[in-house]
Amino acid sequence: MKQLAQRENRWMTDVNHRLAKTLVTAYGSHTLYVLEDLTHVTFNTDDLPKSLRNSHRSWSFFQLETFLTYKAQAIQSTVVKVSPAFTSQRCPKCGLIEKTNRHHDTHEYWCNQCQYRCNDDRLGAMNIESLGQEWLNGARHPKIKKLTTAG
Structure with missing residues (x-):
């Protein structure tokens, strides 16, 4: 063994x-x-x-x-x-972060706000690339932040 x-x-x-x-x-x-x-x-x-x-x-x-x-x-x-936070939940088109937009069973992401659709792994890669762009623009610890609304 x-x-x-x-x-x-x-x-x-x-x-x-x-x-x-x-x-x-x-x-x-x-x-x-x-x-x-x-x-x-x-x-x-x-x-x-x-x-x-x-x-x-x-x-x-x-x-x-x-x-x-x-x-x-x-x-x-x-x-x-x-940071891996929200990289598989953030829409690259409208910025909405919603956990339920990612469908693990079909490996699909579908934004319920702007109807953007793509493979969930591709979505994660796009968001990671976006964080890399932020790093190149001077952010030392880039991460996706989920905004909360006061209600």
């Missing part, structure tokens, strides 16, 4: 190295890579069989971030971490 875990760890390390290398090779120097800060994020594994729970907990976000950071710095590129 221990050998299997070690083999899986080596495989994951190799995947993370290859992914980081592919990114820096494809985009070159002076590139800004924007990642969600997933430091305290955990995934609910209660609905998975016990045999699969650990594999879903052990996805190595930190390792990938580390590899990408040192490879990016070597070619004068930058890695920035941004």
Whole structure:
């Protein structure tokens, strides 16, 4: 069992190295890579069989971030971490933040205010890219803020 875990760890390390290398090779120097800060994020594994729970907990976000950071710095590129809050709930067209607009089962986002529609992963990527633009414009810790209305 221990050998299997070690083999899986080596495989994951190799995947993370290859992914980081592919990114820096494809985009070159002076590139800004924007990642969600997933430091305290955990995934609910209660609905998975016990045999699969650990594999879903052990996805190595930190390792990938580390590899990408040192490879990016070597070619004068930058890695920035941004808050993941509301990145999958904010409409890029009208700015509405609404949790119910994201439909996990169909991987679709549909804004009930302006009717904007897209894949939910694409929506998250668009909002993360927007936070990267804010960072480039001088915001040191860009994040999406949900406005509350007084009522």
